Amino acid sequence: MRYLPLTDEDRSQMLATIGAADIEALFVDVPQAARQGAPLDLPPHAGEIEVERRLSRLAARNLAAGAAPFFCGAGAYRHHVPASVDHLIQRSEFLTSYTPYQPEIAQGTLQTLFEFQTQVAALTGLPVANASMYDGSTACAEAVMMAARVTRRKRAILSGGVHPHYDEAAHTLAHSAGIETVRLPAAIDDEAAVVAAIDGDTACVVVQTPNVFGTVTDVSAIAEAAHRAGALVIVVTTEAVAFGLLKSPGEMGADIAVAEGSSIGVGLNFGGPYVGLFACRENLVRQIPGRLCGETVDAAGQRGFVLTLSTREQHIRRDKATSNICTNSGLCALAFTIHMSLLGGVGLERLARINHARARRLRDALASVPGVEIVTPRFFNELAVRLPKPAAEVVEALAEDGILAGVPFSRLDPDAGLDDLLLVCATETTTDNEIAALTGGLSRRLAR
Amino acid sequence: MRYLPLTDEDRSQMLATIGAADIEALFVDVPQAARQGAPLDLPPHAGEIEVERRLSRLAARNLAAGAAPFFCGAGAYRHHVPASVDHLIQRSEFLTSYTPYQPEIAQGTLQTLFEFQTQVAALTGLPVANASMYDGSTACAEAVMMAARVTRRKRAILSGGVHPHYDEAAHTLAHSAGIETVRLPAAIDDEAAVVAAIDGDTACVVVQTPNVFGTVTDVSAIAEAAHRAGALVIVVTTEAVAFGLLKSPGEMGADIAVAEGSSIGVGLNFGGPYVGLFACRENLVRQIPGRLCGETVDAAGQRGFVLTLSTREQHIRRDKATSNICTNSGLCALAFTIHMSLLGGVGLERLARINHARARRLRDALASVPGVEIVTPRFFNELAVRLPKPAAEVVEALAEDGILAGVPFSRLDPDAGLDDLLLVCATETTTDNEIAALTGGLSRRLAR
Amino acid sequence: MSLASIGRPTRPAESAPTPHPGAALLQDEPLIFELGGWSKTGVDLSDETAPLDDLKGLTRAEPLRLPGLSEPEAVRHYVRLSQKNHAIDLAIYPLGSCTMKHNPRLDEKMARLPGFADIHPLQPLSTVQGALELMEQLASWLMILTGMPAVALSPKAGAHGELCGLLAIRAAHEARGDARKTVLAPTSAHGTNPATAALAGYGVVEIAQTADGRVDLADLAAKLDDDVAAVMVTNPNTCGLFEREVLEIARLTHEAGAYFYCDGANFNAIVGRVRPGDLGVDAMHINLHKTFSTPHGGGGPGAGPVVFSEALAAYAPMPRLHRTGARLTLIEHADGEAAASLGRLCAFHGQMGMYVRALAYMMSHGGDGLRQVAEDAVLNANYIKVRLAGDLSVAFPDGPCMHEALFDDAWLEGAGVTTLDFAKALIDEGFHPMTMYFPLVVHGAMLIEPTETESRRELDRFCDAVLRLARAAKAGDVARFKGAPFTAPLRRLDETLAARKPRLTWTPTEAG
Amino acid sequence: MSLASIGRPTRPAESAPTPHPGAALLQDEPLIFELGGWSKTGVDLSDETAPLDDLKGLTRAEPLRLPGLSEPEAVRHYVRLSQKNHAIDLAIYPLGSCTMKHNPRLDEKMARLPGFADIHPLQPLSTVQGALELMEQLASWLMILTGMPAVALSPKAGAHGELCGLLAIRAAHEARGDARKTVLAPTSAHGTNPATAALAGYGVVEIAQTADGRVDLADLAAKLDDDVAAVMVTNPNTCGLFEREVLEIARLTHEAGAYFYCDGANFNAIVGRVRPGDLGVDAMHINLHKTFSTPHGGGGPGAGPVVFSEALAAYAPMPRLHRTGARLTLIEHADGEAAASLGRLCAFHGQMGMYVRALAYMMSHGGDGLRQVAEDAVLNANYIKVRLAGDLSVAFPDGPCMHEALFDDAWLEGAGVTTLDFAKALIDEGFHPMTMYFPLVVHGAMLIEPTETESRRELDRFCDAVLRLARAAKAGDVARFKGAPFTAPLRRLDETLAARKPRLTWTPTEAG
Numbered sequence A, B: 001m002r003y004l005p006l007t008d009e010d011r012s013q014m015l016a017t018i019g020a021a022d023i024e025a026l027f028v029d030v031p032q033a034a035r036q037g038a039p040l041d042l043p044p045h046a047g048e049i050e051v052e053r054r055l056s057r058l059a060a061r062n063l064a065a066g067a068a069p070f071f072c073g074a075g076a077y078r079h080h081v082p083a084s085v086d087h088l089i090q091r092s093e094f095l096t097s098y099t100p101y102q103p104e105i106a107q108g109t110l111q112t113l114f115e116f117q118t119q120v121a122a123l124t125g126l127p128v129a130n131a132s133m134y135d136g137s138t139a140c141a142e143a144v145m146m147a148a149r150v151t152r153r154k155r156a157i158l159s160g161g162v163h164p165h166y167d168e169a170a171h172t173l174a175h176s177a178g179i180e181t182v183r184l185p186a187a188i189d190d191e192a193a194v195v196a197a198i199d200g201d202t203a204c205v206v207v208q209t210p211n212v213f214g215t216v217t218d219v220s221a222i223a224e225a226a227h228r229a230g231a232l233v234i235v236v237t238t239e240a241v242a243f244g245l246l247k248s249p250g251e252m253g254a255d256i257a258v259a260e261g262s263s264i265g266v267g268l269n270f271g272g273p274y275v276g277l278f279a280c281r282e283n284l285v286r287q288i289p290g291r292l293c294g295e296t297v298d299a300a301g302q303r304g305f306v307l308t309l310s311t312r313e314q315h316i317r318r319d320k321a322t323s324n325i326c327t328n329s330g331l332c333a334l335a336f337t338i339h340m341s342l343l344g345g346v347g348l349e350r351l352a353r354i355n356h357a358r359a360r361r362l363r364d365a366l367a368s369v370p371g372v373e374i375v376t377p378r379f380f381n382e383l384a385v386r387l388p389k390p391a392a393e394v395v396e397a398l399a400e401d402g403i404l405a406g407v408p409f410s411r412l413d414p415d416a417g418l419d420d421l422l423l424v425c426a427t428e429t430t431t432d433n434e435i436a437a438l439t440g441g442l443s444r445r446l447a448r
Numbered sequence C, D: 001m002s003l004a005s006i007g008r009p010t011r012p013a014e015s016a017p018t019p020h021p022g023a024a025l026l027q028d029e030p031l032i033f034e035l036g037g038w039s040k041t042g043v044d045l046s047d048e049t050a051p052l053d054d055l056k057g058l059t060r061a062e063p064l065r066l067p068g069l070s071e072p073e074a075v076r077h078y079v080r081l082s083q084k085n086h087a088i089d090l091a092i093y094p095l096g097s098c099t100m101k102h103n104p105r106l107d108e109k110m111a112r113l114p115g116f117a118d119i120h121p122l123q124p125l126s127t128v129q130g131a132l133e134l135m136e137q138l139a140s141w142l143m144i145l146t147g148m149p150a151v152a153l154s155p156k157a158g159a160h161g162e163l164c165g166l167l168a169i170r171a172a173h174e175a176r177g178d179a180r181k182t183v184l185a186p187t188s189a190h191g192t193n194p195a196t197a198a199l200a201g202y203g204v205v206e207i208a209q210t211a212d213g214r215v216d217l218a219d220l221a222a223k224l225d226d227d228v229a230a231v232m233v234t235n236p237n238t239c240g241l242f243e244r245e246v247l248e249i250a251r252l253t254h255e256a257g258a259y260f261y262c263d264g265a266n267f268n269a270i271v272g273r274v275r276p277g278d279l280g281v282d283a284m285h286i287n288l289h290k291t292f293s294t295p296h297g298g299g300g301p302g303a304g305p306v307v308f309s310e311a312l313a314a315y316a317p318m319p320r321l322h323r324t325g326a327r328l329t330l331i332e333h334a335d336g337e338a339a340a341s342l343g344r345l346c347a348f349h350g351q352m353g354m355y356v357r358a359l360a361y362m363m364s365h366g367g368d369g370l371r372q373v374a375e376d377a378v379l380n381a382n383y384i385k386v387r388l389a390g391d392l393s394v395a396f397p398d399g400p401c402m403h404e405a406l407f408d409d410a411w412l413e414g415a416g417v418t419t420l421d422f423a424k425a426l427i428d429e430g431f432h433p434m435t436m437y438f439p440l441v442v443h444g445a446m447l448i449e450p451t452e453t454e455s456r457r458e459l460d461r462f463c464d465a466v467l468r469l470a471r472a473a474k475a476g477d478v479a480r481f482k483g484a485p486f487t488a489p490l491r492r493l494d495e496t497l498a499a500r501k502p503r504l505t506w507t508p509t510e511a512g
């Protein structure tokens, strides 16, 4: 087997050195009853040619985004990633290293994490960021737990504009810890409702902008109300490219900002792996979950980087830790950092403006389709439109035409009574031809 | 522009440091008449998205071998290359380094070249090999020139089984040096004719095995005759995988062995880049063309490698050099070495046996197609078959059916009167389904 | 203002007083923020734009202050940094409990097929049938290898899998109206076990350990009462030993109405040879980034699918795969037959990129190869244990170990060299140190896990180096250890300072 | 028996007496032949086989003796070796005349599209129209950039392109029954120029050089007689200077019935700003691996397309591209309208993989970007020249240089340090040395070509290091130079020994 260096000769010589009669002798501690005698019902080992054939066949049965007019968003956005990013993250030294436990021989990973934290802090407008979470949704759930720890309160209020998956993930985690999550009814824009819902028991409010309907919201008013009530403000962003154009969570008074970072450097990957961004105010740093990379000096006084404040973490604090996270999303964070280092502030702002311009183009085109109503008032690169038919049906029908028309809101929340809403998104990769294909397809399908 | 680090600010500051008024001042030596004033008629710079779109569109207009039943050979063979090979040759330190002129910081390249030379020597059964040539055909041409230098004779005899492109490349180079190349008539097997053609003016005989028709030949008899006449024997191999199974050139008395190495590690690439293998007897080493890597020691007595015997080369010997070659095919040689290091002798022999078995399968299947006649008596993984129609027409017709049926001999040599010959090849990548598709398609097309 | 305003000024690496060893090739490299490029970008973008009228008041006040590098500069920056890392591709990476094995490049290639990498998680299911089938095949391999009837793929790493398992257990108890508050776990457990239990709202009680490094059955029995929701045991355990009494542990646990959670991080030692389903396990996570070789990437991403027994299957999280004839669908909402589900752990369906790699790895090995994996992993660990036993002190000398060999620091007694010093000295020998000070049950623990992808030659190189150092330590050559490492890009780093005056982001200084 | 039996026994790298600097990360690595694996393979292949009956007597006598490594071992072996190389991705690579510029990763990605990488050179032309169109587009860019009416793509490198050019010139003369025997080239010419001329059957006569580093027109005129087939001039020349009198050179050459071959290796300095077609050039090769950035790969592969004037177009080699309406074809045989062709230079159609990369590079830069390339390349070179001029001696101080700055060793007079010593000391500063001792017309030449892809910061780092060393040399710190390098994986290598007792292949020894 090509991945196993030992030869049978090695094996018998090593057994001799060990003083074991055979390999069975090394498994003596396994109860007889539990030893797998007969080989398992699995195919035998296969060469590269064979494995590549089997997997390519599976891949060929999916309609790749790049092979169709594509308008899906709703928490995962398709952006162009420079070729150098994927090349660099495949460097052996990055790809095949572990969490940097031995800093003297892990400065490569550590310095890039320090760069990542600094970039995330700048994007979110907050002073501190951690070295990544699994994704945006788990970052959001951890933020709610953190807010409860900090405020010692047990209720979290989630805006009706929060991505339903995020709400569910937060609920799942909070529930078992006895923390109540109150989700307001799904709404295109519920700024007032959120403010109204805040009271003295509120640990935090969770607001998303741009929200799941694409609505861009200034959280400042909500933040003021929350802070007056002694609650923390968690701002969620699922489209990191928006940081290039919109007010940052920090500017709007967020205490904690969490975001899905996959738009930058990572790619769609059918939903994972992604990378969660987590930033907060300085006074909350010792409550932050996950790894932190910090600057220090070596014995010769040279600058270097290490994982730090680990007294927050599971391997030291065990059941008192701020989170159970261990493996995070290191390589995706690296991809994010490299892409961001290529873009720079100038490039991200440019990219964001193109995204907004493309989305306006999309909106204008859709507005001209009979029966289609534009719902989202203020958007970045994604918006909700109302169709005269259930959106899910229309999307299925257009898929048959080879068009990936967007995400029916009912796919995320079947019970909201918003089956006629379709979420559509445009990015720098969206061409006018694709937009024409969508409007054409929609007109046909809605006409029937 | 993303590949240009200088900012306009840098540029003006640097011009100031230089003391130049503007960039024009640095081009003063260019005659006014020759200065390009108006911008050239070329498109402006383009981002990655745009370039990728344009090139992908071109790529999509080619029928990739992997996307069709595929039987082409005739000097270029499709084999599976392990994923690790392409990954490793893309390491920055290999991909973006120059010819190893400073050995202290080029041991990576140099040691792999030493491994390459050793592998090529073992495969060809000769004691010395160089660090690569452009490809098999230019290696063959250089071998003819070398033989003429060594023997001080001016006639080369080429077997009628030598790949026509190799013959033409040798002729082109030899001609200008006043060396005559005599190509015997194209023939499936012309061992006797070659022996008969040798005389006292013969500098060398060039024999290919397996030859362009796939015929495997034992060159020993030819070698004896040639050596008796004081001529050198050059053995050409276009399918390096054959070294795993067949007698090596060295075993058969070759003085020089040249081969196309692209079957191992490199891939089809529409004909290039490829890698030429060049090996010879020890007493000829100072006449060998191209780079040589040799072992030595450093100031501390440690083993290291350097480019050596450079007194043969253009940069030292100028017009007395053994060749004009400078840049060779380093990265392809590295790919060859890595793939060969994975295969090992055991693996290459296994691979060769599979290729032979697949080709026999192909032969048997074709033999059963009405009107198809098997022509090649002894083959490795490629053979010639005679069709009742011009092979070129049949191949074109099958291409319309999405089948890449092989190479019509007339494509290589329209004047040989062998228009009815089709060269077909099978490798470890050829499946039974593909063979069935070919025989099915052939039956249909020949029936009409 | 930010943390950076406290504490030391940033010292750019350029002003390094002494050249590094290996300076000829290993380049110093400052932070990107010290390379300029504040007004540059390395990405060529169209200048398309549109009025921002409808975003009035919602856009950034001042421009985003982040540097952009041209591609040549960016590539060089990250290539230089990469060379400051140790990696499995450079030498053995014997971190116990981490299973640092070779990462096949075929798996990377497959994961990048557009049909897998360029599909959206919310595309119509009719357009991703191949992706769903890949998930189904992965699930099937995992169920067959573990002998368990159900699996949840979505957990994003081992710790996330632990959470998934404990939440299913909580849901199972709650369904019965039996609200239990305690989780039992041995002191040797990995930190994520107690941390996860706490996160899931449980109190944690530690189980004692026997002299031979296993769970103390008597203590377990004593602590098992009707408040215990689950017993969390790692098997093979973090001492690298197989829990001989695992069947009894399961029996006692079930008798008490609790569930048996097995931490499957060490599954590599038994894959293909032992099925957790045959050990009475109710839930177990599998780190695809360990046993099934998806790359660790300097700290992730990973994937932590959880297999369940019949008893817990109904509580598995959303989404779930469902096949009807030729068609695969995803059940994404906890109603109907999924009503008992613990709910959703994260957005979308989990770590697809890791699923592709893991399945490619499984297909490549096949059933026979995976069994060989376990055998070679155990063989390599025992070989190291025996080769070092003479000079180091084996923590639990009796009987073979499984996939990793555990030593304590008794043998360093009086040498004036700590486990940490020893580890750092190993760096100068060209090796990454073993796991230090874990598990906590062993003093000055050194936990060595070679994995099956190390050749005998590499094992010997490593053992020779360890023995060389061990003898130096005993011979009193303390300087070689206290100052170590000497040949790394940096000397020993001051972690206390880092924690005392945290600098977590870069900010401009007079210097910068 | 083989060379290996002569001379020193092989000393495996393991038995290295002293640890390398940077040993913590930079691993010693023996040859694969010293890693065992004689009975192993790292490729899983089916055991399909067939009788060898019809190959009786034609198969290998004994088995092939070559080691095979498992993938983990092979990957580690080559990754370790790679780290012993300097590369453009690590730092400036200022080899004069080599144009070591950044290699965009997009180009690598494009070259690997199956539609380009996985097509066979002899597939029916109807199935490769996209590939032919790519070649046509590349040809068109080259013709527009050079202002020449024809181009031959097939030459595989610069030297091969020179051969192509001279053979076309020979064919042109022969067509006229005018068999000329001489080629004129300046002493400063690159070695491939005289070597190619000789290979093409010509005698070489050197042209003298003026005090300001250009072709001596008087000497040229004197040597131009009716036996001269071609004048080969590099422009910008190998001293990094533009041939001011190039138009006169062309006039004189043509007057004598000879052709003007321009070595275009330095085209990077003028691309987009000067068209060789406007200089009277008849043939010029272009190193795609220089000006158009296809990676050098440690010594190739490259590509050397040749552009031709009307006078030579008819003699271009086979194959040729031909368009009829929407359809592209290849003319592969020298008959019909191609009857005058010099013939075929190699099998198939040339370096497709390099064509894709070069075209991606051209499209990315566009006409505007390419002009900027020339300007920045020249700007960077002049910046270095000016920064170093005070301490080193510029070979031709008057006027600006083009893309490279040439220094002689006059400034080292009496320092006891040679150009070679200086270069080796530069390695210890973390830089790859400049080109040494070329061109031959300058004593102890140091030829520095930064290219346009170096940032100002990197240029300054480099200049600072050179100046630091220059001052050390003048200050008499000879040891720092004579023993250098000290911080590389190896100390200075003994090249004389290598040539005196050549060991070109590995063979077993008692040691091995």
Ligand SMILES: Cc1ncc(COP(=O)(O)O)c(C=O)c1O
Pocket (backbone or CB within 6 Å): A325, A326, A327, C097, C098, C157, C158, C159, C160, C190, C192, C193, C234, C238, C263, C265, C266, C287, C302, C303, C304
């Ligand atoms: C025994 C054990 N349990 C759990 C974990 C946590 O797994 P992960 O890092 O994937 O969250 C680890 C990882 O180191 C481990 O070794």
Ligand SMILES: Cc1ncc(COP(=O)(O)O)c(C=O)c1O
Pocket (backbone or CB within 6 Å): B325, B326, B327, D097, D098, D157, D158, D159, D160, D190, D192, D193, D234, D238, D263, D265, D266, D287, D302, D303, D304
């Ligand atoms: C001036 C000059 N001419 C010709 C050549 C030869 O080109 P190649 O190495 O591509 O054969 C070179 C390459 O170094 C060169 O610098």
